[in-house]
Amino acid sequence: MLTKRFSHIYLEDDVRNTETARRICAKFPGAQQIRIRHYKDVFCRKRQDFCLQKLAPKLIIAKKRPPLVYPGSTNCDSFESNHFYYTSSMMNCLYDCEYCYLKGMYPSANLVVFVNHEEIFEEIDRKLESHPVYLCVSYDTDLLSFEAITGFVDLWIAFCEDRPDLLLEIRTKAAFIRPFLTRPPLENVIIAWSLSPEYVIRNHERGTPGLAARLKSIKRVMELGWPVRICIDPVLFIDNWDRIYQEFLDEVFLNLAGDQLASVSIGAFRISKGYLKRARRRYPCSRILHYPFELNRNGVYCYPPFLEDKILGDLAQRVARFVPTEKIRLFTSSTP
């Protein structure tokens, strides 16, 4: 019933002749190319079927227009940086996690790739003239999962090489690690790997690599000297939570040396009111999304406070058996 993934590529006139756009298009030799004026003409159309698009997304190649860099969200950990920002070289994700806030954030499940990264680099350089920068480059997407197509992670690493005041976070669930094998490790590039129990991966993180594959990749890049942060975020309250997360932690720390990690982040499930409403409408059968969450004073849906405290507290205690406590960070739904 559906065409194949990336059977069509929509190309903005402003960037269709750039070297990066051509390089990406060359990865899909059979795709039909369609010229467009602005990515929003396709991405923001009314009455799109998000769920069907998710099964066979199309690619949109576009130019990122200002703002190129945004202040970091209060729903994310700033790691005490006064200059916390994020930027998106892509919108939407190759993976399909049931609990992902993108399901309620965008009008379309098609992937947008912005190819004018040089302009984003220039904007970062302007910020660096006045202060250090903590920058997350893999929010609203999983940049590493699409690296074989874009090469953007490699470009970001090269950009960091002579900019010690720039601290970069690359968040991922991917197992693809080529950019970290071909360059020497950098202290100012943190790879933040999201991990979940295998049960959660199989049932709620469609398309993502299994836990064993992720752990194998993490182990390899740690051996090479790259800083790695483990993100157990979001923690999901599922049947047999206790046993499933205990077995998960045992497996993680059987494979990884906890004291060698840069940090471990443990985050409660949280999603803004508007995103949850739209995601629930799109996915009426999702047990995860239809849990009776409570709305907190920040307009964020989360587990009831007693439950959130229990699951985060229990997990932090168990992680502390393997990781020095000063490296463990809890991010609750009410963390400012």
Ligand code: SF4
């Ligand atoms: S990997 Fe992250 S961005 Fe991608 S679908 Fe899963 S939660 Fe969303």
